[in-house]
Amino acid sequence: MHKPIIVLGAGPAGGAVALGLIRLGYSVTVIGQARPFDAVEGISERVVEGLRGAGFHRALTAIRTPSARNATWNGESNSANTERLISRRMLDAGIWQDLQDAGAKCVEGRVTGVEQDDTTLNVTYQTDTAPNTTQTIQGAFLVEARGRAAPSARLKRFRGAETVSLLQYWQGPAAEAQSAAVSFEDGWAWMAMTEEGKRYLQLTFDVATANLPPKAELAQFCTQRLLTIPQAAPFMANAEPIGDPHARTSTPILCEEAVGDRWIRVGDAAMAVDPLSGNGIFQAMSSALQAPAVINTLLKYPERIALAKAFHQSRVNALFYRFARIGRDFYQMETQWNERPFWESRHHWPDDIPMHIATTFDEFEVKTMPVVQEGEIIAADVVVTPDQPLGIWHLGGIELAPVVLAVKQRKERQALESCLSDLALAPSQRAAVINWLQGMGLR
Ligand code: FAD
Numbered sequence: 001m002h003k004p005i006i007v008l009g010a011g012p013a014g015g016a017v018a019l020g021l022i023r024l025g026y027s028v029t030v031i032g033q034a035r036p037f038d039a040v041e042g043i044s045e046r047v048v049e050g051l052r053g054a055g056f057h058r059a060l061t062a063i064r065t066p067s068a069r070n071a072t073w074n075g076e077s078n079s080a081n082t083e084r085l086i087s088r089r090m091l092d093a094g095i096w097q098d099l100q101d102a103g104a105k106c107v108e109g110r111v112t113g114v115e116q117d118d119t120t121l122n123v124t125y126q127t128d129t130a131p132n133t134t135q136t137i138q139g140a141f142l143v144e145a146r147g148r149a150a151p152s153a154r155l156k157r158f159r160g161a162e163t164v165s166l167l168q169y170w171q172g173p174a175a176e177a178q179s180a181a182v183s184f185e186d187g188w189a190w191m192a193m194t195e196e197g198k199r200y201l202q203l204t205f206d207v208a209t210a211n212l213p214p215k216a217e218l219a220q221f222c223t224q225r226l227l228t229i230p231q232a233a234p235f236m237a238n239a240e241p242i243g244d245p246h247a248r249t250s251t252p253i254l255c256e257e258a259v260g261d262r263w264i265r266v267g268d269a270a271m272a273v274d275p276l277s278g279n280g281i282f283q284a285m286s287s288a289l290q291a292p293a294v295i296n297t298l299l300k301y302p303e304r305i306a307l308a309k310a311f312h313q314s315r316v317n318a319l320f321y322r323f324a325r326i327g328r329d330f331y332q333m334e335t336q337w338n339e340r341p342f343w344e345s346r347h348h349w350p351d352d353i354p355m356h357i358a359t360t361f362d363e364f365e366v367k368t369m370p371v372v373q374e375g376e377i378i379a380a381d382v383v384v385t386p387d388q389p390l391g392i393w394h395l396g397g398i399e400l401a402p403v404v405l406a407v408k409q410r411k412e413r414q415a416l417e418s419c420l421s422d423l424a425l426a427p428s429q430r431a432a433v434i435n436w437l438q439g440m441g442l443r
Contacts, residue, residue, distance in 0.1 A: 006139035013267020013288040014145030015095040016054040020292030042083035059094030067177035142263040150269035160252035162207035170199035172239025209341040254320040273323040308377040311370035
């Protein structure tokens with residue numbers, strides 16, 4: 001019997017990789033443990049579509065209808081947006097059911113160790129039913145998807161300022177679901193309230209400079225801090241804090257070695273972004289959706305191992321920097337406390353490179369780069385620009401590299417139409433391409 005691919009962790013990333021691998025015909029064993037704390041997170045429609053596209057069904061039933069989101073940043077309030085609040089316990093339970101429905105072997109347990117060399121992969125774990133017994137599973141390939149809990153001390157990483165989010169639970173009467181994000185001099189708050197009256201009040205601080213108290217005093221610290229934030233009042237009204245706050249590390253971390261010949265890291269295990277971007281689940285899904293094609297190539301096409309690894313690492317790096325810069329730009333919009341350590345250390349991290357670089361057609365180049373095609377990583381000619389360093393392969397189904405090469409070779413005063421005449425394009429495709437070229441100022 002073939003050894004399975006072993007997926008560690010069953011959050012959105014581990015779940016999406018497992019479903020993708022099953023669709024490619026692989027046998028998959030998932031070892032997962034429910035997260036030890038409850039949390040509510042806010043997601044956009046893009047995440048809902050991502051979850052649907054990944055093949056989740058039951059997980060989608062955990063997603064609520066959009067509710068009002070108020071943001072107060074740089075002293076200005078905006079209530080134009082909505083977000084969908086999700087209970088992570090319910091989402092993760094739905095993901096677990098989806099994995100079982102799809103035919104993954106699901107083992108409820110805590111992974112305690114991984115041993116891997118060129119020929120063997122042994123994963124050890126313990127279950128709640130036999131907590132003193134260590135069990136071992138052998139596999140053919142390892143997917144590390146344990147989120148921020150995935151061990152990474154031996155790998156090269158790039159970290160932003162150390163950041164912590166303190167989540168305090170409150171309970172009050174039933175209320176209209178809503179959320180709010182607010183900046184303050186030493187950080188920012190995200191607060192959510194569900195119809196059942198549960199409130200999730202989350203304060204994010206800089207670890208080095210926030211002077212956080214010992215654990216026993218955290219509850220009082222959070223309550224006192226929240227009382228100084230006027231926008232927190234509706235979330236605290238007629239409500240009481242319950243239990244101890246839960247501290248979640250929220251430091252941005254990029255794992256600069258996210259793939260090997262027989263292992264891959266996805267989701268937060270590969271790169272975790274600042275929760276300010278509100279895109280954690282989106283980025284976790286993004287790195288996970290491409291992973292089955294990478295794994296398939298690593299296992300079946302040894303001659304393309306380097307290509308597949310380059311593909312995964314370059315996507316992980318690009319996603320990380322994109323969201324890190326989105327976060328930086330958002331931090332820069334807050335100018336009331338420029339000299340305070342929290343804001344000062346985030347205004348220019350990870351760099352000052354703009355989110356988008358204006359480009360002209362002269363800067364377009366054609367390069368051979370890794371791309372995904374039908375569950376494999378292959379090399380293809382793509383169009384690379386300063387703004388799109390990973391390359392653009394297709395535009396609405398039309399291969400762009402031949403188009404760019406033809407235009408670069410066109411004779412003086414030759415019409416666009418005629419320099420494209422040798423390419424096999426349908427009239428509608430030719431019109432779309434000319435429209436795209438004209439959009440860049442070519443005549
Ligand atoms: P996870 O969802 O963390 O899944 C990892 C799984 O592995 C978990 O089920 C865990 O229990 C399991 N696991 C861990 N260790 C073991 C072990 N030893 N054995 C077995 N199983 C194990 N994202 C948003 O989109 N919107 C938000 O509002 C938002 N708010 C956030 C607020 C904070 C404070 C933080 C820190 C993050 C927030 N995120 C948000 C980010 C989001 O939570 C993550 O990016 C996303 O869950 C990552 O998915 P994942 O599958 O990679 O990891």
